Amino acid sequence: MVSKRLNPIPGSTAPRILLMSAALIAIAACTSAPPPPVVDASRPAAGRGTGDQQDEKTTLLGRPAPPQNTATLALLDESAAAGEAGDHQRAVGYLERAIRLEPRDARLWIALAEQHIKLGQWQIGKQHAQKAIALAGSRIDWVREAWLVVADAEEGLGNNAAARRIRREWRTRRG
DSSP: OOOOOSSOSTTSSHHHHHHHHHHHHHHHHHHSOOOOOOOOTTSOOTTSSSOOHHHHOBOTTSOBOOOOOHHHHHHHHHHHHHHHTTOHHHHHHHHHHHHHHOTTOHHHHHHHHHHHHHTTOHHHHHHHHHHHHHHHTTOHHHHHHHHHHHHHHHHHTTOHHHHHHHHHHHHHOOO
16 A cells, blocks of 8 residues: 655645744734833933923922923924914813823923913813822922912902912912
8 A cells, every 4th residue: 555645735835834934923023022222321311410491300209200202392382382373272182182192291281271271161270280280299380380370260260369369379489
């Protein structure tokens, strides 16, 4: 009895194996993490020791926070331009996008609160200003600015006595 080969026509599985191998390599390439950035230890980190505003930005724990990225800065510029043109709703949209990128930046929350105040949305503005106060940490200048926005919101809501009290306290407080 003659034994039959188990392999069908020679070479017919080779293209299938190559295709499956290529697919596995492509999947593996998509799931691997990118290499860590190369850091030159002989140079100081960007934004440190330069005295710019990014040095002053801190987290709630008092540690330096990462600087704003260029997309956030561009959105902030677009928001300012829209606000100056009187299109406060569009300014709000830009600020909301910026906050999605950097949700812990108190300055963005203050700007968003101010735009809502300009739209007459007093309660929303007040809530955003309170969020800014919570995120400002030890930055008394940001806390003061946010409290003054809260005062504007209180005045818009008809709480004039509360607005006067807040303004009196935060315009005279030293920090």
